[in-house]
Amino acid sequence: MKDKLIHLYKQAIAEVKKLQAKLAARVAANTNEIHRSYWSLPPETRARLRLVIICVSILMLGIVIGLFVNVNRPVKLEKSDKVLKVESNGAMELKLPGIELNPNIYVFQDATLVTVPVELKVPGRLAFNAEKSKVLSARAPGRVERIYAFDGAAVEVGSPVIELYSPEFISAQQEYLLSSKTARVLQHNQTMTDLLGDAQITQQAAANRMRNLGASDGDIRALDRSGKTQSNLIMHSPLEGVVVKRAVEPGAVVNAGDVLVTLANPKELWFLGNIFEQDIRKIQKGQTMILRSESYPDKEFVATANYIAPTIDPETHALLIRCDVENPDGLLRPDMYVSARLKTAEAEAVVVPQSAIVRVREMRYAIIKTGKDSYRRFVVKGYDLDGKRFAITEGIEPGMKVLTDGAVLLNDRFAKQEE
Missing domain, CATH: 2.40.30.170 (Efflux pump adaptor protein, beta barrel domain)
Structure with missing residues (x-):
């Protein structure tokens, strides 16, 4: 009985060796086939395949490490006394x-x-x-010849702000000079007192007309002394302050009533x-x-x-x-x-x-x-x-x-x- 068991054991070992030989031959054949298939691929495909194999290997390594590491370890929580x-x-x-x-x-x-x-x-x-605050406006049609004070400029009472050319202003000066000469002539003639009164009234009306156009009393006195008309009218600041807003440019033609500048303190x-x-x-x-x-x-x-x-x-x-x-x-x-x-x-x-x-x-x-x-x-x-x-x-x-x-x-x- 013992010899029979030994004989069966040896037969089993022989069969196993035959199977191992066949398996090794088949594996070798498959390996060679894989090698031939791999090297027959284009270089770009082989590079992608190598990248996939590396990624899968890293993933498997991480899974294995995770199985051996206890991530669910207990955390000690301190109880707050607040x-x-x-x-x-x-x-x-x-x-x-x-x-x-x-x-x-x-x-x-x-x-x-x-x-x-x-x-x-x-x-x-x-x-x-x-x-x-004050607004300087044109009292008669004319043209802006010069601007003395631009936006933000500080001005004093009487400071020049804008110079205008105005035919009406020239006409008012001529009327004043004519009435002044007439009044001076009639003052030396005692028999024409009625005409003297009319001439003085006309002189005062001409002076008021100049004031209405923007001339100051100083301008009227200067005209009376010199006897010569000024071609341009200089408009002066009536207050101490600054030029808040300027509405005209040099050379602009203005009409009566047009706003020129706004002044304020x-x-x-x-x-x-x-x-x-x-x-x-x-x-x-x-x-x-x-x-x-x-x-x-x-x-x-x-x-x-x-x-x-x-x-x-x-x-x-x-x-x-x-x-x-x-x-x-x-x-x-x-x-x-x-x-x-x-x-x-x-x-x-x-x-x-x-x-x-x-x-x-x-x-x-x-x-x-x-x-x-x-x-x-x-x-x-x-x-x-x-x-x-x-x-x-x-x-x-x-x-x-x-x-x-x-x-x-x-x-x-x-x-x-x-x-």
Whole structure:
């Protein structure tokens, strides 16, 4: 029996060797066929095939490495001791056990009541004072010969602005000279007093005609002394200021009534503000307002109400108010947007720096310290005082410790805990 088993074992080994030989021969044949097929391909195709084999090999290597690496290892989460409590009125209380705020960053101050003005905000813009502005226009047809002062040029009273050639001005001068000579001749003839009166009337009418055309009294006296007419009329500035706008060029032909230049004094301005309907009763003529401009945040300008419109603008539903502005240094400019404040009453409020107020959308919040490691944030009401301070009229009680510096940083902790 033993010999029979040995014989069967040897036969099995022989069969296995035959199968191995056949398999090796077939593999060799297939390998040679693959080699021949590969090298028969174009070079570009062989390059793409090599790239695919490399990518598949890298992918398989990554899968094998991933099987041996435990990516689902447990993560230890530390439990936070911070506690946020939200009250029914929307106030939030935050506790930070064991956390001490840096006093150099987070500054608290005791809330105290002080008397502050209740002010009405009036938005508006600046404009030239129309009562102190002048327009030089042509009094008769003519031609612009010369312009002495262009846009932005400073002028004094009597400074030459524009020189015009006007036939009517020449005719008016000749009429004046003729009437003057006639009057002087008749003055030496005592028997013709009636004619002398008529001549003097004609002389005065000619002088008035020259004035109407734009000549000054100095021009008339110079004509009387020299006895010679001037071919051109020089128009002088009637005020001290600047040339705001020039409407003509040298050589332009103008007609009677055409605007030549606009003059204004930049130190004489108006404030044009809008009062909303609910605040109309608070404004009166003669009241003093304080103007502030973003161009000069540290300066205040005084304005006095001199006009209140009789009707409300149907488009804006606002009442126009006009004020005379004190601008001695000429810092303000026309068409600047400014904000006016009108004191209407006084009230008690807690005054804090603007840095103590946290603005979230339309709400304003303040943060106070309620304990060693607890803080409370809630809505406050009030108004801006001067751009640097905020008057809290509701929400803060005297004695509370208000966070004045670092409120935005601490509010971030409230926001994170709220999420």
